[in-house]
Amino acid sequence: xxxxxxxxxxxxxxxxxxxxxxxxxxxxxxxxxxxxxxxxxxxxxxxxxxxxxxxxxxxxxxxxxxxxxxxxxxxxxxxxxxxxxxxxxxxxxxxxxxxxxxxxxxxxxxxxxxxxxxxxxxxxxxxxxxxxxxxxxxxxxxxxxxxxxxxxxxxxxxxxxxxxxxxxxxxxxxxxxxxxxxxxxxxxxxxxxxxxxxxxxxxxxxxxxxxxxxxxxxxxxxxxxxxxxxxxxxxxxxxxxxxxxxxxxxxxxxxxxxxxxxxxxxxxxxxxxxxxxxxxxxxxxxxxxxxxxxxxxxxxxxxxxx
Amino acid sequence: xxxxxxxxxxxxxxxxxxxxxxxxxxxxxxxxxxxxxxxxxxxxxxxxxxxxxxxxxxxxxxxxxxxxxxxxxxxxxxxxxxxxxxxxxxxxxxxxxxxxxxxxxxxxxxxxxxxxxxxxxxxxxxxxxxxxxxxxxxxxx
Ligand SMILES: [Zn+2]
Numbered sequence: 001x002x003x004x005x006x007x008x009x010x011x012x013x014x015x016x017x018x019x020x021x022x023x024x025x026x027x028x029x030x031x032x033x034x035x036x037x038x039x040x041x042x043x044x045x046x047x048x049x050x051x052x053x054x055x056x057x058x059x060x061x062x063x064x065x066x067x068x069x070x071x072x073x074x075x076x077x078x079x080x081x082x083x084x085x086x087x088x089x090x091x092x093x094x095x096x097x098x099x100x101x102x103x104x105x106x107x108x109x110x111x112x113x114x115x116x117x118x119x120x121x122x123x124x125x126x127x128x129x130x131x132x133x134x135x136x137x138x139x140x141x142x143x144x145x146x147x148x149x150x151x152x153x154x155x156x157x158x159x160x161x162x163x164x165x166x167x168x169x170x171x172x173x174x175x176x177x178x179x180x181x182x183x184x185x186x187x188x189x190x191x192x193x194x195x196x197x198x199x200x201x202x203x204x205x206x207x208x209x210x211x212x213x214x215x216x217x218x219x220x221x222x223x224x225x226x227x228x229x230x231x232x233x234x235x236x237x238x239x240x241x242x243x244x245x246x247x248x249x250x251x252x253x254x255x256x257x258x259x260x261x262x263x264x265x266x267x268x269x270x271x272x273x274x275x276x277x278x279x280x281x282x283x284x285x286x287x288x289x290x291x292x293x294x295x296x297x298x299x300x301x302x303x304x305x306x
Numbered sequence: 307x308x309x310x311x312x313x314x315x316x317x318x319x320x321x322x323x324x325x326x327x328x329x330x331x332x333x334x335x336x337x338x339x340x341x342x343x344x345x346x347x348x349x350x351x352x353x354x355x356x357x358x359x360x361x362x363x364x365x366x367x368x369x370x371x372x373x374x375x376x377x378x379x380x381x382x383x384x385x386x387x388x389x390x391x392x393x394x395x396x397x398x399x400x401x402x403x404x405x406x407x408x409x410x411x412x413x414x415x416x417x418x419x420x421x422x423x424x425x426x427x428x429x430x431x432x433x434x435x436x437x438x439x440x441x442x443x444x445x446x447x
Contacts, residue, residue, distance in 0.1 A: 084417050105413040107438020111420050126411050128439055 004113045004120040005297065008131040008167055013174050015300075019135060020142050022296035023289070027143075030063070036299055036306050037066035043096035044070035045088065046123070047103040052266065053123050053132075056287075057100045060294035069096065074104075086115045093118045098302055119301040127163055132297065133264055134167045136290040141221060143289060144260040144282050148172070152218055154181040157225035157245050157270060159190040164264045165225060166194050173198040180206035181215050185241045188231060212245060217254045222247075224263045226270050248272045252280070262286055315340075316367060317382040317389075318359040323347055325376065326357035332375055338363060370398035374405075399426050401434060409441040 005011065011019075026033050042061040044054050049072055058068045070092075085103065089112040092099060099116060101109055102123040109122035109129075124130040142148055153172065155165050159182055169190070172178050180199060182190050189208065199206050209215055216222070227245050232238040246269060247261070263271060263283040275281050299306070321329060326344045329335075335342050340363035350356040364385070372379055373395035383391040401424040407414045414420045414436070423437035435442050 084419065085413065086417075086420075103413070104411075105416055106409065106411050106440075107413040107436065110438050111413050111417065114420075125413075126439075128411075 003301070004109075004116075004122075005131050005301065006109045006113060006120065006122045007129050008134045008171050010131070016135070016138060016171070017148075019293060019296045019300060020139050020148075022299065023139050023292040024143070026292050026295050033064055033295065033299075033306055035065040036304055037061060037064035037302065040064075040066040040097045040302060040304075041095065042066055042068050042070075042298065043092045043099045044068060044072075044123070045092060045099060045101040046070065046072045047074045047085075047101070047108070048124075049073045050102050050124060053102060056132075056290045057121075057123060057294055060291050060298060063291065064295055064298060066097075066298075085111050089116050089120070098298060121297065121301065127161070130163060130167065132290070132294055133164050134171050135293045135297065136286060137164070137168050137223070137262060137264070138171060139289045139293045140262055140282060140286040141260070143285070145220065149175045150177045151220040152179040152181060153221040153223060154183055154212075154215060154219040155190070155223045155225070156183040156212055156247075157227050158188045158231060159184040159225070160188040161228075161231060162225045165190070165223070166198075168223065169194060170198045173202055173204055178204070180204065181219065182206060182208045183210070183212050183215060183245075184208075185210060185227070185237075185245070187233075187237070188227065210244075212247075213251055213254075216251060216259075217256065219259055220256065221260050221262060222255075224261065224267075224271055226268055246270055246272060247275055249274050249278065252278065255280070311387055312360055312362050312384045313387050314364045315360065315362045315384050316365050317361075317384060318372070319356070319380045319382060320350070320353065321357035321359065321379055322376055323353070323355040323357055326359055329359060329372070329375060329379075332371060333367065335359070335361065338365070369393065369395060370401060371404050373398050374401055397426055397429055397432065400424070405434065405443055407436040407439060407441055408443070409436065409439050412436060412439040412441065414438055 044057050046054050054072060061068050085108050093116045096118060098119045100121040100123045101112060103125050106126040106128035108125050109120055113120045122129055122131055145151060159165050224247055227242055229238050259280045260282040261280050265283060326346060330344060343360040345358040347355045348358050377395045377397050379395055381393040382389050403422050405424055406422045414422050424434040425437055427433050427435040433442050433444055
């Protein structure tokens with residue numbers, strides 16, 4: 001196991017499977033883990049606010065019997081006074097046993113790892129990496145399907161700028177017999193380098209389409225993302241396209257009965273609220289899974305076994 | 307200085323014609339007190355024309371930097387007027403503080419005291435990627 005988690009590729013498939021197994025055991029036997037991190041402290045250093053991710057980390061540590069400290073925005077940290085990431089991390093590693101950090105600058109967690117003498121978890125660095133989201137997605141697929149291979153997964157929405165998509169495509173490309181269906185407007189297709197590195201080089205099959213409804217019957221998993229207005233050059237294109245990527249009960253009529261719908265959240269309007277009641281909607285379960293996989297990760301990086 | 311016979315020093319040979327001044331700058335040869343000769347457009351059997359740099363001082367060159375600039379350069383180490391070693395260069399796997407990231411969202415741009423680290427990602431295309439943000443830089447030379 002590496003000391004830090006900066007990028008999902010820092011973890012081998014075996015290490016990911018191990019984390020998933022631990023998370024599954026935590027879900028099955030939470031009491032067994034409730035004091036696993038007693039007297040340990042997690043620092044959540046959010047140089048950029050993200051309440052959702054921060055609460056998930058803090059809830060994870062509290063669930064392990066540990067405690068938490070930290071800050072939730074740069075304005076409440078000494079960064080506002082011009083301190084470097086390195087100096088902040090140096091200071092905090094004098095108190096905390098492990099650090100989860102989010103930072104607007106790409107690569108900031110690597111800079112932190114160079115000076116920290118405690119493990120660093122990247123909780124998001126700008127538009128670059130967000131490995132615990134990918135672990136959350138993998139655990140969710142595993143819980144929904146009972147496996148991480150042999151299925152067809154559709155990615156829908158903004159595949160160009162969506163880092164969670166790039167990272168999950170990369171992670172899944174290491175498992176066998178997965179069929180990728182890429183559903184997006186032409187303007188927001190998966191970047192060529194991601195297709196090249198993750199799929200083409202490994203000979204993994206994929207199809208690209210602009211039409212969600214035509215492919216929805218073949219999907220086992222549908223990973224929805226937001227189509228953001230600011231990604232479009234003109235209003236007209238946006239208005240023309242936005243509704244075709246909004247998931248509604250009508251569009252699900254021809255979907256498989258055991259489809260799992262995932263979304264990294266927060267959503268704006270790309271999944272209609274009416275879908276929430278559908279048992280195939282897995283995105284709220286996905287939020288819970290985020291806590292459990294973070295519990296498993298914190299334990300592993302601290303070298304704690306139960 | 308007799309440019310044909312250096313006693314103790316370094317001769318950089320097979321430099322692509324016209325590139326010697328870039329190397330002069332990159333290796334900070336302007337900071338040296340010793341004699342440095344730049345020979346431009348020398349005749350070469352293999353290259354047609356080439357540049358040569360002769361440094362009359364047993365300088366400890368950063369071969370990674372030189373390999374990055376042009377891995378076809380040969381480095382001859384001269385001692386007592388004789389060539390004692392001939393080094394061939396290769397593309398280095400890691401560059402520290404040689405090139406700098408241009409991505410405005412990269413932490414190394416806002417915190418310039420950090421080491422600028424680049425890793426070779428595609429040897430065929432000479433592409434290096436920033437270790438922090440993974441932005442690719444194609445070789446400048
Ligand atoms: Zn960079």
